[in-house]
Amino acid sequence: SHELRTPLNAINGFSEIMAGEMFGPLGDQRYKGYAADILKSGQHLLSLINDILDMAKIEAGKHVLHYELVSLQEISEDAIRLMRGKVQEAGLVLSLEAADDVPEIEADHRGCKQVMLNLISNAIKFTPEGGEIVVRLTRPDVDYVRVAVADTGIGIAAEDLARLARPFEQVENQHSKTTQGTGLGLSLTKSLIEMHGGALAMDSEPGRGTTVSFDLPIHRSVPAAAEPQRKAA
Incomplete structure (x- = not known):
């Protein structure tokens, strides 16, 4: 490297x-x-x-998570600050909505930040000028927190959703021709979330935007490799 x-x-x-x-x-x-x-x-x-x-x-099974107490709100705020230039250049509005009951969680700080940056970056790429992106943090139950990144972008057809999280997969459309990437961002994001014991979920409709969400456990109770995966609703 x-x-x-x-x-x-x-x-x-x-x-x-x-x-x-x-x-x-x-x-x-x-x-x-x-x-x-x-x-x-x-x-x-x-x-x-x-x-x-x-x-x-x-x-290769060589990526190690370094667990510590992390604030997803602080990570989200940092990610939004880092992406502010791209947001302004694209003519978009990016905001954060965090529920009061979202606690700190035991997770890998770098991995969580990488996930947030990837999801926000994807939303920016596929949201036309004048659109909006919202990052939402909630606590669906006592054991998990939920992160959702919703945009008002071009959306994704149902037949394309399943393959998007596979390595090197991209959706071809008129807007995507102006963007660059390997098709690894979402696959990498999915892998990092699953290593934490969470799962990625996508809800989208062409012309109406996309919401990508994931749940992460608040406490790391068992080794990451053995943690059961939770499906985000």
């Missing part, structure tokens, strides 16, 4: 310095624009590489 990430981090770092003109003007403004394009492409490539490496570790 270092052989892939290290040279790309150098490209991203130096292109960011050039785009920001940290050591003085580059001269022709086109150079600044080219540096910004290199940075954007490099960041996208790094994201794809990270997804592929993470999926490979999960499939």
